[in-house]
Amino acid sequence: MELILNYIGIIGSFALAISGALTAMHKRFDPFGVLIIAFVTAVGGGTVRDIMLTGKTVFWLEQTSYIYFIIAGTFFAVIFRNKLGYIQKPLLFFDAIGLGLYTIAGVQIGISFELSPIICIILGTITGSFGGVIRDIFVNEVPVIFKKEIYATVSIVGGAIYLTLYKLGVSNPLLQIVPILFIIITRLLVIKYKISLPSIYAKE
Amino acid sequence: MELILNYIGIIGSFALAISGALTAMHKRFDPFGVLIIAFVTAVGGGTVRDIMLTGKTVFWLEQTSYIYFIIAGTFFAVIFRNKLGYIQKPLLFFDAIGLGLYTIAGVQIGISFELSPIICIILGTITGSFGGVIRDIFVNEVPVIFKKEIYATVSIVGGAIYLTLYKLGVSNPLLQIVPILFIIITRLLVIKYKISLPSIYAKE
């Protein structure tokens, strides 16, 4: 279990580092600025989660492997940034992968701390999306999570799916794969078809 | 005491959730964006306080009732947003209530951790105002707390009043009611009459 969490986390950090580095290069930050944005995007959500849990060590302080995967993701983004330009919205693609992997990692940690279901889902959403929120704040933009396309909603529903499967006694790898794929695929469909939540401002 | 703190905290979270939801709707965020801004506004200050205190569990992780009051406050703001438009500056009104209640909750927790008076006052100000600071950062605005109208000052003075009454041996409910009302009423007067601190830029 701990091993699977690490595996998820490291792939998630690689994907989110790419998402962060692409955002920073779009803003033409200097090389170390790009690395720092990649770093906060990749570890920001999990760090906020860990500092809120009493007695939980911040995950990357004692698992140096994260740092190397973040540096690798940053190099990947810098080297292939022109190639990545050909893919439609590569930033949102890597962001979706990170959202899926990290949301489930967050929910799992909430369960291991025996927190109530609603708090587990909130922890999942924080883990999955707050790295991107910090990224957007650092580059002085309104966080993409609050914009029209459905974002936090997907993370919340994905977390609820995980919890439901968990209570039904579904075991790994299905327990993890279903909600992770749900989040990634839904996010990509939402982006492709520009699906929005029903506006609450319609009549104004 | 613990009970009174909870009572204060829950009303404060309801008021600050309304303040956050109104800000987010003003920016035309999607429904879940509105809920998230309501959430960080309501719990942001107390969360920053709790993660700074070694051994203190972040209050809302184990008291799920907060979540429901925040959701209720968000629904209240969404449903009555047109009605609330008739009240002058409803955002600032609910913000003032939250500032009063949360400042005193923060000072009380500082006292229970046996911190020095000046640190207790700072914890009160952080608890009372950092939710609003995070709200404003999330919507990409300069935090209202730094603008001309007296804000942090009221929280600091209110915290000092609580500490003075506490040292004088005044007991509840007077101990809490006096500084809470002081903060709320002073903030409302400050807004109504546009009172500012003396400018330090006068001669420039």
Place this chain on the structure above:
Amino acid sequence: MELILNYIGIIGSFALAISGALTAMHKRFDPFGVLIIAFVTAVGGGTVRDIMLTGKTVFWLEQTSYIYFIIAGTFFAVIFRNKLGYIQKPLLFFDAIGLGLYTIAGVQIGISFELSPIICIILGTITGSFGGVIRDIFVNEVPVIFKKEIYATVSIVGGAIYLTLYKLGVSNPLLQIVPILFIIITRLLVIKYKISLPSIYAKE
């Protein structure tokens, strides 16, 4: 050792409080807004470091002396703000001193927690530069650390110098003075001669 850390920290907080207060006055914040920006600039980096380290008390909660030095730094900046205007970029000067002192304080705390070298360097960079990052976010600007002039890089190299000297068995005061002076002098040279990292956007 603990004593030297305190000494470094207090001078650093004085310098960073001046840097924060100058930024806030440039934005024409009210007096308490200036004090709060000075406060978060001075303690922000060390606070982020301390809340990430399990079992570490946030340094200023139990060392009230920091608060007084921050208030003193704020008064210094307010009183001499016209005089400071004659010095070229006084903000960046005090910022450089804070960066040097705090980076080394952060690396030292990482060593005392027996963290790996790369994590010690990251902790140093966070301690040295995140106060400024929070300052810039609070005044709604893109953090100066990400702009063209070399900033985080200097902190990272300075931290690496400290670790190298430490492993070589160099003792205090040389162990501390060399990397601190390296950071301060390099930052000032970088500012004076507008040295930048090689751009990664050259061909675009």
